[in-house]
Amino acid sequence: MASRYWVVSLPVQNSASSLWNRLQDQISKHSLDTPLYKFNNPNLRVGTLDSLLSLSDNLLKSNNFVEGVFHKVRRQIEELERVSGVESSSLMVDGVPVDSYLTRFVWDEAKYPTMSPLKEIVDNIHGQVAKIEDDLKVRLVKYNNVRSQLNAINRKQSGSLAVRDLSNLVKSEDIVVSEHLVTLLAVVPKYSQKDWLSSYETLTSYVVPRSSKKLFEDNEYALYSVTLFRRVADNFRTSAREKGFQIRDFEYSSEAQESQKQELEKLVQDQEHLRSSLLQWCHTSYGEVFSFWMHCCAVRVFAESILRYGLPPSFLACVLAPVTKSEKKVRSILEGMCNSSNSTFWKTEDEVGEGMAGLAGDADAYPYVSFTINLV
Structure with a gap:
């Protein structure tokens, strides 16, 4: 033609x-x-x-x-x-x-x-x-x-750990939530992981010893969980920030995860x-x-x-x-x-x-x- x-x-x-x-x-x-x-x-x-x-x-x-x-x-x-x-x-x-x-x-x-x-x-x-x-x-x-809408969700799920949605990276067994205890999620620069592991227990009092676990890692950061007493959570956030560790606000909800999954599937369809x-x-x-x-x-x-x-x-x-x-x-x-x-x-x-x-x-x-x- x-x-x-x-x-x-x-x-x-x-x-x-x-x-x-x-x-x-x-x-x-x-x-x-x-x-x-x-x-x-x-x-x-x-x-x-x-x-x-x-x-x-x-x-x-x-x-x-x-x-x-x-x-x-x-x-x-x-x-x-x-x-x-x-x-x-x-x-x-x-x-x-x-x-x-x-x-x-x-x-x-x-x-x-x-x-x-x-x-x-x-x-x-x-x-x-x-x-x-x-x-x-x-x-x-x-x-x-x-x-x-799909691109926005994908950006949240594919960005660095500093900004991405964490719900698909965290399982229910990774989180401890009780009347006195809480699990926080820390975003740690990859080059600072040794520093985190050697110091997180002393960033404030009442941190559960050996409670930190690596949940995920990307090209820049590693995601760690840490369990401590709820009443010292704010102090821990402040001390972590001073050492260059970012504590991400996160609340685990299986219902919210399922809802997000269904929303994503519907948007794809x-x-x-x-x-x-x-x-x-x-x-x-x-x-x-x-x-x-x-x-x-x-x-x-x-x-x-x-x-x-x-x-x-x-x-x-x-x-x-x-x-x-x-x-x-x-x-x-x-x-x-x-x-x-x-x-x-x-x-x-x-x-x-x-x-x-x-x-x-x-x-x-x-x-x-x-x-x-x-x-x-």
């Missing part, structure tokens, strides 16, 4: 079929490795010249908006698949690959009657895509909220459900937005061709996928399909009217209608 396509229209002098054959012959003759397809542009309602001119700015803005939402949805699909660790799937539009939909585009008469005013069609497309963008924002907020639902929605919306985009492009081709070539509508619309090294030659061939006076006009910067110059949509002006479709 090519990642970039040109949608162009050429003025028809004699017959569209003759022009199409000439273009095919030129592309084939120079072996440009450039796939070429007819773009099935419908015969839309022209309206007045003033209405077409006023529509041109809105067309470009709407096209850019729809294209932006299309790429936003595409990037979200890629991100969700990356996070899920699943292999990237083919992106489809109405059951066919996205490039096939583009190269075999068919106007949806049921959604957009060709006799409708062009502005009405463009406004309809813009409104539908705006709803999809709003829906995406709402779904992302829900998904990201759950992700944030919620995240997977929201991710799966969002991914499925994005795949559906991807196809919808691309279809909207191609209908917007069809209106652009029609409106810009009328403004460029005049009435009655007589132009050949086509889609090309040139490789980079062939682009210059393909442009030359396309320009050769236009009459010389038309080419001269569009090459002369001073003669390009302000209203007409903005119609091309691309950075360069050509003697034919041309704009680019980037799929990635």
